[in-house]
Amino acid sequence: MAKDSSAAKAPGKREEERRRAILRAAIEVFSRKGYQGCRIADVAKEAGVAYGLVYHYFQNKDELLESVFEAGWSWFLARVIEAAGKGNTFDERVESVVGVAFESYRRDPKAVKVLILEVGRSPSGGAVNRGKAFAHVIQLASQLFEEAQRNGELKPDHDPKLCAAMFFGAIEMGLTGFVMGFIDRREDTLLAAQRQVTETFLRGVSPGTQRTLEAAWTSPKSSSKPKLAKRA
Amino acid sequence: MAKDSSAAKAPGKREEERRRAILRAAIEVFSRKGYQGCRIADVAKEAGVAYGLVYHYFQNKDELLESVFEAGWSWFLARVIEAAGKGNTFDERVESVVGVAFESYRRDPKAVKVLILEVGRSPSGGAVNRGKAFAHVIQLASQLFEEAQRNGELKPDHDPKLCAAMFFGAIEMGLTGFVMGFIDRREDTLLAAQRQVTETFLRGVSPGTQRTLEAAWTSPKSSSKPKLAKRA
DNA sequence: GCTCGAGTTGATTCCAGAATCAACCGAGCC
DNA sequence: GGCTCGGTTGATTCTGGAATCAACTCGAGC
Numbered sequence: 001m002a003k004d005s006s007a008a009k010a011p012g013k014r015e016e017e018r019r020r021a022i023l024r025a026a027i028e029v030f031s032r033k034g035y036q037g038c039r040i041a042d043v044a045k046e047a048g049v050a051y052g053l054v055y056h057y058f059q060n061k062d063e064l065l066e067s068v069f070e071a072g073w074s075w076f077l078a079r080v081i082e083a084a085g086k087g088n089t090f091d092e093r094v095e096s097v098v099g100v101a102f103e104s105y106r107r108d109p110k111a112v113k114v115l116i117l118e119v120g121r122s123p124s125g126g127a128v129n130r131g132k133a134f135a136h137v138i139q140l141a142s143q144l145f146e147e148a149q150r151n152g153e154l155k156p157d158h159d160p161k162l163c164a165a166m167f168f169g170a171i172e173m174g175l176t177g178f179v180m181g182f183i184d185r186r187e188d189t190l191l192a193a194q195r196q197v198t199e200t201f202l203r204g205v206s207p208g209t210q211r212t213l214e215a216a217w218t219s220p221k222s223s224s225k226p227k228l229a230k231r232a
Numbered sequence: 233m234a235k236d237s238s239a240a241k242a243p244g245k246r247e248e249e250r251r252r253a254i255l256r257a258a259i260e261v262f263s264r265k266g267y268q269g270c271r272i273a274d275v276a277k278e279a280g281v282a283y284g285l286v287y288h289y290f291q292n293k294d295e296l297l298e299s300v301f302e303a304g305w306s307w308f309l310a311r312v313i314e315a316a317g318k319g320n321t322f323d324e325r326v327e328s329v330v331g332v333a334f335e336s337y338r339r340d341p342k343a344v345k346v347l348i349l350e351v352g353r354s355p356s357g358g359a360v361n362r363g364k365a366f367a368h369v370i371q372l373a374s375q376l377f378e379e380a381q382r383n384g385e386l387k388p389d390h391d392p393k394l395c396a397a398m399f400f401g402a403i404e405m406g407l408t409g410f411v412m413g414f415i416d417r418r419e420d421t422l423l424a425a426q427r428q429v430t431e432t433f434l435r436g437v438s439p440g441t442q443r444t445l446e447a448a449w450t451s452p453k454s455s456s457k458p459k460l461a462k463r464a
Numbered sequence: 465g466c467t468c469g470a471g472t473t474g475a476t477t478c479c480a481g482a483a484t485c486a487a488c489c490g491a492g493c494c
Numbered sequence: 495g496g497c498t499c500g501g502t503t504g505a506t507t508c509t510g511g512a513a514t515c516a517a518c519t520c521g522a523g524c
Binding site: 035036134135138158159161162163165166168169170171172173174176177180182183189192193196197199200201202203204205 | 267268366367370390391393394395397398400401402403404405406408409412414415421424425428429431432433434435436437
């Protein structure tokens with residue numbers, strides 16, 4: 001309580017590294033086994049650390065997993081904020097947000113996988129609410145879109161919130177294609193995907209052209225009777 | 233083994249109903265608590281049935297959960313296939329696929345929630361591979377897009393697989409907006425969303441207009457250094 | 465009415481794996 | 495050298511909840 005402060009060599013840097021190692025290991029195991037399959041023992045082994053030490057650094061399993069998510073997400077969020085403020089035009093901003101997402105995936109696919117697999121899953125009771133984190137980006141992006149709308153860079157009759165949702169949806173699924181291995185992860189395919197996502201979205205959303213598609217809108221076709229549960 | 237066949241009154245219809253009830257209860261609990269929070273005891277209680285009975289109808293927890301997913305997904309898949317074959321033009325088909333998705337949500341939001349929260353979030357090890365199921369729709373949609381491409385209804389330089397991924401991504405996230413409560417679930421908002429998703433996607437993907445956006449493509453901006461794990 | 469067996473029950477068993485904790489370092493300090 | 499004290503260890507304990515199973519219910523057939 002009155003030791004480091006100045007001298008010595010490591011003002012707690014060592015512990016910091018340990019913590020990192022554990023987090024990193026958690027990401028690894030997590031991305032392999034998923035939330036429920038992620039055992040503390042595995043994390044400890046992966047990190048090359050004793051079982052008990054995990055509990056020295058983290059209150060419990062939930063806090064650990066939460067930290068994994070938190071760390072990844074807050075980092076991503078920061079990047080998105082930065083990117084969204086960078087370009088001058090709407091197009092540029094959208095472009096750089098997409099860039100951030102793909103770049104993240106390039107650098108650390110495992111971490112992105114964890115985020116992708118876990119975002120959206122919010123067992124309302126358990127752990128922290130990922131929904132909240134998620135809501136945050138959507139909120140953020142909405143602002144971007146609202147502004148664009150004011151500047152006439154976005155169709156005025158679109159709901160910004162929904163635009164935001166679709167935007168990240170397109171990005172997420174695009175990446176999911178890679179995460180799941182539908183598309184092999186090569187620099188050229190990645191680049192093409194990044195480009196395609198940006199282009200498609202911008203084209204889809206800009207007030208430029210309207211390809212008349214006015215069919216029987218107002219009361220969509222809809223199909224027949226849905227309902228779940230069938231089989232036996 | 234030699235009883236029903238013809239006479240009597242119920243050739244096992246009773247059991248069928250029980251099974252249904254349990255499945256239905258599972259969907260309920262599942263959508264409330266998520267995969268890992270879904271306890272057999274809860275399902276049994278929800279179904280108004282004894283704990284043990286669940287095991288009479290299902291081998292084990294995994295099989296139950298798998299059935300939940302399977303039932304929902306196969307139903308959805310069938311609808312999509314049907315919808316994709318319905319319209320004559322590409323636009324109409326896309327429109328009706330979107331319609332199927334939204335209609336499903338209207339009818340059974342709980343079930344859709346389960347699918348949305350669970351599709352793609354597959355702990356590669358655990359349970360069945362949702363990835364496979366997921367791959368299936370993507371595959372399916374790809375065909376639709378490939379055909380459209382041959383007919384010049386879709387930009388020729390786009391990857392159909394990626395288009396498919398983006399397509400479902402946009403739909404999924406659009407619905408997620410409702411599932412998570414960002415947008416309140418009213419008929420008008422739903423309708424508007426459905427419309428917007430369709431329109432945006434079609435506009436984004438059709439060869440009609442190209443809003444030049446050629447910036448420094450080929451080497452995307454990218455931001456700075458990524459990497460996960462920070463905080464302390 | 466009695467028998468048989470499928471459907472049904474819930475207390476009991478069993479175990480994976482989370483969380484605990486007492487003992488064990490090893491580096492500074494007297 | 496002895497002492498302190500935080501980081502570190504892993505065997506031990508504890509627990510939630512999955513899976514089992516012996517007993518009960520009830521309708522159909524004799």
